[in-house]
Amino acid sequence: MRTILVANPKGGCGKTTLATNLAAYLAGRNLRVAMWDLDRQKSSLDWLALRPAELPSIASRDAERDEIHPNIPENNDWLVLDSPAGMHGKNLAHALKLAHKIIVPVQPSLFDMSATRDFLDQLMEERTVRKHKTFIGIIGMRVDPRTRAAATLEQFLQQYDLPVLTYLRDTMVYVNAAFNGKGIFDLPHYQAERDLAQWQPLIEWVKA
DSSP, X not given: OEEEEEOOSSTXXXXXXXXXXXXXXXXXXXOOEEEEEOSTTOHHXXXXXXXXXXXXXXXXXXXXXXXXXXXXXXXXXXXXXXXXXXXXXXXXXXXXXXXXXXXXXXXXXXXXXXXXXXXXXXXXXXXXXXXXXXXXEEEEOSOOTTSHHHHHHHHXXXXXXXXXXXXXXXXXXXXXXXXXXXXXXXSOXXXXXXXXXXXXXXXXXXXX
């Protein structure tokens, strides 16, 4: 089983959007996928509860029932961890032990970039990351390339020796899909063509 951790201590940066859409993509490839919602708000579990029965199924794990621990049953092909805001200390260390790859979403705002800087510095101090057992990829979220904020975000990310996988635009396509328990990969191609194209570098990195 391979595990992907979606993490950033800043709330509202797009972790659940990434986690749910990634799970939907993997499930749509006939893979056995589980989503572990570590956030008390249970947004990912709420999304799963809305998911139509005819779509590829995604199993769920609940952080209130399951303590974050590196030893969990490996009865799935993929496990997607949707982490809470402010995760640190032992919970972060345990999640990192599970993770084969880490996706860090960041929005083009001063507050998001500041929180992400501290988080990336913290990640680099973790033993699991230092031993190169875990790989980190960064995603720009809700980015309008025409804005100064987007240029500032791009400049900010250039200081790190980490792959910036892609920039995802700010669009209601994600919101409308989530209301129906879907990801963009569950939609007709014409409804999400532009967004599917933006996801391709992330998909290739995950599969590598």
